[in-house]
Amino acid sequence: MPSNLDDYRGVCVFIEQARDKIASVAFELLGEGRKLADKLQVPLSGILLGDNNIRALAGDVIAHGADIVYLIDDPQLKDYTTSAYLAGSLQIVNRYKPEILLLGATTMGRDLGGALATRLATGLTADCTGLDIEEGSRNLKQTRPAFGGNIMATIMTKRHRPQMSTVRPRVMRALVPDPSRQGKVIEEKMPAFDMTARVIDFICQVKTDAPLEDAEIIVSGGKGVGGAKNFAILKELADVLGGVVGGSRKAADAGWVPVSSQVGQTGKTVRPKIYFACGISGAIQHLVGMQTSDVIVAINTDKEAPIFKVATYSIVGDLLQVVPMFTRIFKKRLGTPE
Amino acid sequence: MKIVVCIKQVPDTTDVKIDPVTNTLVREGVPSIPNPYDMHALEMALQIKDKYGADVIAVSMGPPQAIDVLKKAVSLGADEAILLTDRVFAGADTWATSYALAGAIAKLNPDLVMCGKQAIDGDTAQVGPGIATRLGLTQLTYVVNFKNVDVEKKEIVVERKLEEGPETVAARLPALLTVLKEANEIRYASLPNLIKSVKLEPQVWDNKVLGLDPDLLGLKGSPTQVVKIFSPPLREGGKLISASEEEIVKIVDQLMPQIRSEASCAI
Ligand SMILES: Cc1cc2nc3c(=O)[nH]c(=O)nc-3n(C[C@H](O)[C@H](O)[C@H](O)COP(=O)(O)OP(=O)(O)OC[C@H]3O[C@@H](n4cnc5c(N)ncnc54)[C@H](O)[C@@H]3O)c2cc1C
Numbered sequence: 001m002p003s004n005l006d007d008y009r010g011v012c013v014f015i016e017q018a019r020d021k022i023a024s025v026a027f028e029l030l031g032e033g034r035k036l037a038d039k040l041q042v043p044l045s046g047i048l049l050g051d052n053n054i055r056a057l058a059g060d061v062i063a064h065g066a067d068i069v070y071l072i073d074d075p076q077l078k079d080y081t082t083s084a085y086l087a088g089s090l091q092i093v094n095r096y097k098p099e100i101l102l103l104g105a106t107t108m109g110r111d112l113g114g115a116l117a118t119r120l121a122t123g124l125t126a127d128c129t130g131l132d133i134e135e136g137s138r139n140l141k142q143t144r145p146a147f148g149g150n151i152m153a154t155i156m157t158k159r160h161r162p163q164m165s166t167v168r169p170r171v172m173r174a175l176v177p178d179p180s181r182q183g184k185v186i187e188e189k190m191p192a193f194d195m196t197a198r199v200i201d202f203i204c205q206v207k208t209d210a211p212l213e214d215a216e217i218i219v220s221g222g223k224g225v226g227g228a229k230n231f232a233i234l235k236e237l238a239d240v241l242g243g244v245v246g247g248s249r250k251a252a253d254a255g256w257v258p259v260s261s262q263v264g265q266t267g268k269t270v271r272p273k274i275y276f277a278c279g280i281s282g283a284i285q286h287l288v289g290m291q292t293s294d295v296i297v298a299i300n301t302d303k304e305a306p307i308f309k310v311a312t313y314s315i316v317g318d319l320l321q322v323v324p325m326f327t328r329i330f331k332k333r334l335g336t337p338e
Numbered sequence: 339m340k341i342v343v344c345i346k347q348v349p350d351t352t353d354v355k356i357d358p359v360t361n362t363l364v365r366e367g368v369p370s371i372p373n374p375y376d377m378h379a380l381e382m383a384l385q386i387k388d389k390y391g392a393d394v395i396a397v398s399m400g401p402p403q404a405i406d407v408l409k410k411a412v413s414l415g416a417d418e419a420i421l422l423t424d425r426v427f428a429g430a431d432t433w434a435t436s437y438a439l440a441g442a443i444a445k446l447n448p449d450l451v452m453c454g455k456q457a458i459d460g461d462t463a464q465v466g467p468g469i470a471t472r473l474g475l476t477q478l479t480y481v482v483n484f485k486n487v488d489v490e491k492k493e494i495v496v497e498r499k500l501e502e503g504p505e506t507v508a509a510r511l512p513a514l515l516t517v518l519k520e521a522n523e524i525r526y527a528s529l530p531n532l533i534k535s536v537k538l539e540p541q542v543w544d545n546k547v548l549g550l551d552p553d554l555l556g557l558k559g560s561p562t563q564v565v566k567i568f569s570p571p572l573r574e575g576g577k578l579i580s581a582s583e584e585e586i587v588k589i590v591d592q593l594m595p596q597i598r599s600e601a602s603c604a605i
């Protein structure tokens with residue numbers, strides 16, 4: 001336990017990157033971190049670890065809101081391994097002592113976060129959906145869903161620093177990058193450590209169309225779609241709008257959509273501009289994954305369906321008729337050839 | 339080879355009860371199941387055992403009723419079972435949980451520790467990395483497949499599933515794996531194992547056995563504190579709309595600006 005909590009100052013974001021590409025969640029965390037840093041009147045920094053071209057990425061971190069980038073450029077950081085990234089980030093956190101440290105709730109952020117919090121002997125709150133500063137105390141209030149989203153809990157780490165949180169992609173908003181923003185880049189050396197694992201192969205399977213998390217328009221279907229074949233009418237609407245198809249857990253369990261397209265507590269968190277919920281009842285576990293969408297269009301035959309409690313447009317009707325109607329009218333407005 | 343599998347007992351329903359005084363979850367009296375991910379971790383351990391031979395030890399920390407998940411593990415083929423139970427362990431967050439589990443695992447000195455990807459009650463995925471870090475085990479999370487385990491050479495090769503695709507990692511033993519559901523299909527219990535599980539008297543370890551610092555255990559040793567629990571806020575729903583052509587046209591016209599701006603971005 002650190003003897004003096006006041007030795008810790010500043011908000012810091014772990015900048016996740018793989019193969020010289022910064023993960024979008026890092027920019028979202030910088031957007032949120034900027035708000036927290038301004039409230040606390042402290043600088044916002046980023047930890048950027050990698051090799052070779054990593055320096056070229058520092059400017060982008062600053063443009064997205066950081067005042068300082070702590071950087072380690074070392075060949076041992078080429079691939080993500082827990083031991084190397086733990087050693088690098090420990091070095092920076094122990095030297096610069098931020099009071100708050102944010103990571104993406106991704107495979108990398110969760111892998112590193114759990115190890116880092118253990119070594120720093122501090123608290124780590126997973127999958128936060130809300131972060132705020134407590135009046136008077138400077139403590140971070142971390143809000144997250146638990147028990148499949150049935151309850152929300154606010155969690156604090158009062159006696160330990162840094163206060164650590166992971167946040168899922170698409171929960172926070174990135175700032176519009178400002179290339180004229182000024183910031184400092186501080187380079188650190190990689191400390192000696194024991195490399196216990198090495199990546200021997202990686203197969204990139206990123207699809208060419210936008211992943212669900214990045215889609216601006218999502219047409220999702222549930223049990224009410226009635227079968228894999230009927231998903232074609234959802235796909236048609238998605239295609240007209242340049243969107244992608246998603247599904248509820250029941251749709252994924254039935255194999256109507258791939259598990260990777262499941263939205264919700266045990267699936268993806270999405271935040272599109274428009275979310276179409278077709279034949280989805282709106283169980284709380286589904287809602288937690290999509291209720292921050294800008295606009296929700298729900299189509300359901302049951303006027304009591306809970307999805308209507310969160311929908312911007314609550315259409316009572318048969319999706320097999322309503323969805324093709326949307327497709328036809330959108331096509332007309334967009335001038336899409338039949 | 340010795341493999342420890344960490345299995346947590348979690349509530350079966352999503353009916354949660356909260357102790358209004360301590361703000362912690364009340365587990366006693368709530369119907370429980372083994373954490374589903376942990377069963378896939380156990381299955382992977384059993385497959386390693388089938389292929390190379392191993393002693394599989396199931397460990398669970400929780401109230402006395404957690405013996406049920408250990409019985410389940412033995413019915414599927416675990417060789418031994420240890421229940422960690424003590425009032426001082428109660429109310430632990432992930433940091434304090436990994437302290438207690440690591441304390442027990444240190445006594446067993448395994449080649450491999452297997453955890454589930456996460457527990458479905460808290461969904462944190464932090465206890466596995468916590469144990470690995472405390473014991474200096476090579477940490478391998480999000481594992482879907484083991485390719486090779488070589489105790490002589492002290493090496494394991496696994497496939498991890500990342501967002502962008504599968505990754506193959508060669509790592510030094512001892513190691514800790516956290517396992518995904520996609521990893522395998524869980525086997526059925528065999529009759530002899532089932533009989534063995536019914537009779538099972540697990541070893542019960544309290545903190546007198548572990549000898550850990552009570553100030554770092556349970557609620558007291560947890561750096562994070564739950565300060566408030568509340569129901570998720572719902573957004574304002576709109577009023578019900580009938581599915582007529584006229585209404586749909588109105589909605590499309592209101593949505594068009596969002597779609598147009600997308601189209602112009604693409605150019
Ligand atoms: C721990 C936990 C985690 C979970 N995680 C997730 C998750 O990540 N994502 C998720 O989605 N669920 C999750 N669930 C499951 C969730 O509780 C619900 O069971 C699920 O979301 C329901 O899916 P659904 O809405 O497709 O099906 P249903 O609840 O069966 O709803 C089908 C709806 O379709 C309507 N309908 C039927 N025919 C038509 C028609 N022709 N036109 C229009 N409407 C029609 C019906 O009125 C009904 O409202 C989780 C559950 C638990 C316990």
Ligand SMILES: Nc1ncnc2c1ncn2[C@@H]1O[C@H](COP(=O)(O)O)[C@@H](O)[C@H]1O
Binds near residue numbers: 439464465466
């Ligand atoms: N009380 C416990 N007893 C045994 N194993 C546990 C316990 N808590 C967590 N684990 C293990 O750690 C994994 C991750 O848990 P969590 O960090 O709570 O999501 C679980 O899948 C279990 O394998």
